[in-house]
Amino acid sequence: MQEGEQVKTKEEQVKKIVLIIIILILLLILIFYIIIYRIGKIGYEVSNPTPINTLEITQNNISWDKIEDLDIFNNPEFNNEKIVVPMSKGSYEFVISNTINEKIKYSIMAEEVNDLNINMKYRLKLDNIYVVGDKDTWVDIKDLILQDVIVPKNSSNIYTLEWYWEESNNDTHIGSQVYAEYKCRIKIVSELFT
């Protein structure tokens, strides 16, 4: 009788272990299903995934993708031509929209091509509140950074980028060049917020 009970207990233990294995197998199948159908095929290089259009960045409702040269430096002093001179300033509005049904986290950074060392300064407003610099403070482009902004699904953030050429000792030298150019690049990197 005791032997019979021991055999029965062992059988129950085996059944439990088999059940656990079945559950784990099902879990694995589920995970692989998610990998295959939601993210992409197995074996896809995770270091270089297909870019997914999670954010749309626009200027006057036109996507940045379709604009070769942004209107940041359109200057009313020069009939909205992209001309800058010492002490001139301007502002540029752009919108970052989350186009998918999940929260997204993004960061903004900037860089310049400034061979002549123009003393260009910036500050940034998010929904009309300064998030870089303030009403009395301008920053260099290297400090024009905004990190880990979370935008809810199907929502937008309105940004105003303000620029200002602060006077410096080499302004006359810069203005006397036959041709002088300045470039500013705004980079936005996003990922799903989980």
Next chain:
Amino acid sequence: MKKRSGLSRAVVLMLVLTMLALIAIAGTYAKYTAGATGTATAVVGKWDINFLNGEEELSQNFTIDLADTMTSADSTNDFIQPGSSGSFTIKVKNDGQVPAKIVAEVSDSSSSVFTSGQFTLETTGDTEGEGEVVNPKSEKEVTITWSWTYDKDSTGAADTQDTTLGEASDGIATKTLCNITLKATQVDPNA
């Protein structure tokens, strides 16, 4: 016992596989990124100002004999003295893209006459020291009026300074009396 050990191994293996699969998902999600870059270009507005005497472009330093420009009653003299005044005109050509304001300033500290205020300069169109504005792609004649005030103050200090300068003069008209700087400054676009 062997059977249990084999099952345990199977469970551990399944757990490891499950963990690896979860890491794979986490890793894939972490790389689920996108980016956008926008570029803006600006051209620097040209600054190109030239000073001319008639049609002749003036070099960085040029000489004008103030006695030749006198308009006061002593204009027939070939020297100037306290009470003399006069004016001369310079053409300013703005070939740049930004407006410039022109001011004339005494830039000589060799004598107190030029630093204490009895020798004055005024530039046409100059209101409150703002200077005469010359717009881009245009030229304008700017008149600089000079004056050596005869009676600057009642203390006699200015007279003493005038006397000192007069005694130091050797009467040669070509001697540099004072340096005048014509300065072109970009008009503040925010003003």
